[in-house]
Amino acid sequence: xxxxxxxxxxxxxxxxxxxxxLLHMGTKRYFSxxxxxxxxxxxxxxxxxxxxxxxxxxxxxxxxxxxAHVAVVELLASLVEQDLLAIEAE
Amino acid sequence: xxxxAARSAPVGAIVLIEQGATFEMAAVAPLVALAALVxxxxxxILGDDYARPHLELLRHAAGQPVFxxxxxxxxxxxxxxxxxxxxx
Numbered sequence: 001x002x003x004x005x006x007x008x009x010x011x012x013x014x015x016x017x018x019x020x021x022l023l024h025m026g027t028k029r030y031f032s033x034x035x036x037x038x039x040x041x042x043x044x045x046x047x048x049x050x051x052x053x054x055x056x057x058x059x060x061x062x063x064x065x066x067x068a069h070v071a072v073v074e075l076l077a078s079l080v081e082q083d084l085l086a087i088e089a090e
Numbered sequence: 091x092x093x094x095a096a097r098s099a100p101v102g103a104i105v106l107i108e109q110g111a112t113f114e115m116a117a118v119a120p121l122v123a124l125a126a127l128v129x130x131x132x133x134x135i136l137g138d139d140y141a142r143p144h145l146e147l148l149r150h151a152a153g154q155p156v157f158x159x160x161x162x163x164x165x166x167x168x169x170x171x172x173x174x175x176x177x178x
Contacts, residue, residue: 012142014149019121021128023145025138030128032121 004088005050005076011084013041022084031082033075036061040075044085050076103155103177107169110160115176117157124152 012023020038022031033041039060043053054068079085106126127148133141
């Protein structure tokens with residue numbers, strides 16, 4: 001089963017040079033993403049397959065692929081927990 | 091006495107003011123500034139139609155020079171005169 005992640009329509013994002021702020025208009029909560037998180041969020045917005053995100057992170061931040069994979073997995077779990085990301089099984 | 095006409099001016103800087111134990115002022119990074127502006131904005135009571143453009147407005151504001159100014163009770167009533175000197 002392949003997991004596909006989608007951004008709910010009630011999530012708004014504002015990106016800056018050093019990160020991104022997310023607003024969940026349903027829960028009225030806001031969240032801050034640092035540069036790494038913001039880059040992952042950007043790729044999610046652009047529809048980059050989740051499996052490809054760690055590889056693209058290593059190119060942007062010069063980190064080991066293992067660290068990039070952990071960062072992606074942890075952020076996705078956190079975003080799903082906060083209803084900032086939805087999972088659609090394919 | 092004649093009233094002065096309303097005037098517009100470009101934003102020079104945004105100052106986030108809070109009371110603290112010491113007087114200090116420091117520049118704030120854009121992401122921190124945006125989070126602070128969101129915390130003190132009324133967006134949570136705005137309808138969803140307004141939340142997105144409001145957030146975009148705050149994002150633009152966070153790109154301006156933003157400072158955090160902590161003041162003691164002693165400076166509370168003199169901030170209006172202190173700010174121009176600190177921002178100069």
